[in-house]
Amino acid sequence: MLLRALLPLAGLFAQMAAAADKKVFAHYIVGLTSGQTRDQWQLDISQAKASGIDGFALNVGAQDSYNSAQLPLAYDVASANGFSVFLSFDMAASSWSADQISSYINQYKGYGSQFKLNGLPVVSTFEGPSQSGIWPGVRSATGGIFFIPDWASLGAQGVGAQSSLIDGAFNWGAWPDANQYTMSTGNDVAYKSVLNGKPYMMGVSPYFYTDLPQYNKNWYSSSDSLWFDRWKQVLDIKPEYVEIITWNDFGESSYINAPVSAQIVSGAQSYVNGFDHTAFRFVLPYFINAYKTGNSNVNPPSQGAVVWYRTTPASVCSNGGTVWGQGGSASAASGTKDVVNIIALTNSATNINIKIGSGDAGQSVSATSTVGKASFYQVPINGRTGAVTVTVNGKSTTGPSISNSCPSTGHVNFNSVSFQV
Known part of the structure; x- marks a missing residue:
């Protein structure tokens, strides 16, 4: 014994x-x-x-x-x-x-x-x-x-x-x-x-x-x-x-x-x-x-999400000579999608809600991939503009706005913003 x-x-x-x-x-x-x-x-x-x-x-x-x-x-x-x-x-x-x-x-x-x-x-x-x-x-x-x-x-x-x-x-x-x-x-x-x-x-x-x-x-x-x-x-x-x-x-x-x-x-x-x-x-x-x-099923210290995305579409204006990957020759615009990306940490699988702009009623989205208590979501922007609001398990946060206007530099900024829910 x-x-x-x-x-x-x-x-x-x-x-x-x-x-x-x-x-x-x-x-x-x-x-x-x-x-x-x-x-x-x-x-x-x-x-x-x-x-x-x-x-x-x-x-x-x-x-x-x-x-x-x-x-x-x-x-x-x-x-x-x-x-x-x-x-x-x-x-x-x-x-x-x-x-x-x-x-x-x-x-x-x-x-x-x-x-x-x-x-x-x-x-x-x-x-x-x-x-x-x-x-x-x-x-x-x-x-x-x-x-x-x-x-x-x-x-x-x-x-x-x-x-x-x-x-x-x-x-x-x-x-x-x-x-x-x-x-x-x-x-x-x-x-x-x-x-x-x-x-x-x-x-x-x-x-x-x-x-x-x-x-x-x-x-x-x-x-x-x-x-x-x-x-x-x-x-x-x-x-x-x-x-x-x-x-x-x-x-x-x-x-x-x-x-x-x-x-x-x-x-x-x-x-x-x-x-x-x-x-x-x-x-x-x-x-x-x-x-x-060595255990992906450990509970997260807190539930919520990280959200990241570009604030302008990849083809809204010139790519500024940016190429897709080090040593590449194709346009960087080919290497990214106009999407909002989200990793949610939840103790059980859940849909999230996302709204883009004041006129958006919001949509419920399921995860495209999950490992342990982390789930990944990718939501097409589909031409929408305005602030991005993400809701996870009833908790909502609004992040920076997406615009269809070319940045003041005259070319696309391929960097992303991020915010936490």
């Missing part, structure tokens, strides 16, 4: 241990923080922690003199809040030497907030496979690191060929490819295979749109259902770690908070200001708990 009673407890303890090992991070662009105050770090970290995020991957560029002021703030505030951070060296936008990297690691590895695995500081990158040969020297100069780079440009097989240099891998691929409306898990499966048991950090993102001619960047990756699709895929793939891309990259519209004016890169204001993404975080406590416990 005693053995029988202990077996379920053993299973519970094993599940708790597995959940404790899994972590969710958000990619934070330190290169946007010149002059940033401690209060802003406190706000970002407290909001991230409240959403269930375990830490920030701090993207740092070699050229930024203010790293010396901002990184101590980030590490110190994180330590005070029981939050984890680790360095992610941006090796696509800047040139790092082994000595520079080693110096940064040695300077910050002693902080209580430094994320460690096997007692070693975790270190990541954004790209940099052409400099792969520097890392043995970095390990030696720092007393050891746990290295989880993003070398996605090599592809999964190429990353696997570098197995002797790495302790795991981060896959930046979190968006559909050019000319693809949704993404599959084929690349994730390939990474898991080539890593042969080493930790896989899976990239997850809510959105992507950038229009920054000074950087030769002008594309939109299909994002109508991406936030739901990708979290559903996390529950299927069961990676050791998840990295949300991003917390604050406003210029690429992948952020999950309200725009911070001081962090918006020049030229992005026209498609970022007024386009709040805070509501994307509403579903995080549920999805993160489901991921960590």
